[in-house]
Amino acid sequence: MVSAVIAVVEDEASLRRDMVEYLRGCGFDAMGAKTGRELNDILAAKPVSVAILDVNLPGEDGFTIAARLRETPGIGVIMVTARGTTVDRVVGLEIGADAYMVKPVEMRELEAQVKSLLRRLESAPAHAPAATAPPAADEEHWTLHSTDWSLTSPGGVRVSLTSTEMKLASLLAAQARQPVSRDQISLALYNRRWDPQDRTIDTVVRRLRNKLEKAIGETPPLKSEHGVGYVFSAPVRTV
Incomplete structure (x- = not known):
């Protein structure tokens, strides 16, 4: 029997090592990563079944990674983080996590969550559609580059992004053509609830x-949704 591949994305080295070693002892093919970029390398090399994500990661945070992984059917997501408020839990689950666990985590409970999620994934209909359909082959799309923090237009113009812009773009790309609330954006970017008096999100x-x-010479498909938040109205591929 082929072991399920479990990716553990945690920037704390000792905890990452402990989780990987424990899961390997349970018979899983567990691999560790400390950033979203390292997770991308694992995803390119192996068919990951479950990704275990911390929220506070360098670069791309766990919420943004969870939203991105939602584009790939068949990958389960478990958030394991010190951020345990009700708001954090709700946002994590809304963005795409299948389970949310608060540190410190009991390893046996983590094992049980992984096994439960794998059973649910195995019993899911094979023809179930992905949450966000990929763009058609002949449809013009934008490309978000997670390795060097840049966004390329359909015309081939590549725009470098700051860390904050990359987080925002990743969140919008994962829910392309679907509005993302200001509350979701504020939590993903700044780890705080959105305050209607605070214009930081609108400024970013x-x-x-x-x-x-300025780069492409025309209005980009980044639009406001009245009373909701923002939406990237064109298809986006993340590479």
Whole structure:
């Protein structure tokens, strides 16, 4: 029997090592990564069944990674983090996590969550559609590059992004054509609830929109959704 591949994304080396070793002892093919970029390498090399994600990671955070992984059918997501407020739990589950565990985690409970999630994935219909359909082959799309933090337009113009812009772009790309609330954006970018009196989110979005417009010479598909938040109305591929 082929062992299920489990990716553990945790920047704390000792905890990452402990989880990987424990899961290997349970018979899983467990692999560790400390960033979203290292997770991408694992995803390119092996068919990951479950990704275990910390939230506070360097670069791309766990919420953003979870939203991105939701595009790939058949990969389960378990959040394991010190951020245990009700808001954090709700946002994690809404973005795409299948389970949310608060540190310190009992290893036997983690094992039980992984096994339970694998059973659910195995029993899911094989023809179930992905949450976000990939763009058609002949449809113009944008490309988000997670390795060097850049976004390429359908016309081939590549725009470098800051860390904050990359987090925002990743979140919007994972839910392309679907509105993302200001509350989700605020939690993913700043680890705080959105305050209607705070214009920080709108400022970040406006700067990104202006940067893209200046680079490509036309209005980018980054639009506001009245009363909700923002949406990237064009298809996006993350590589």
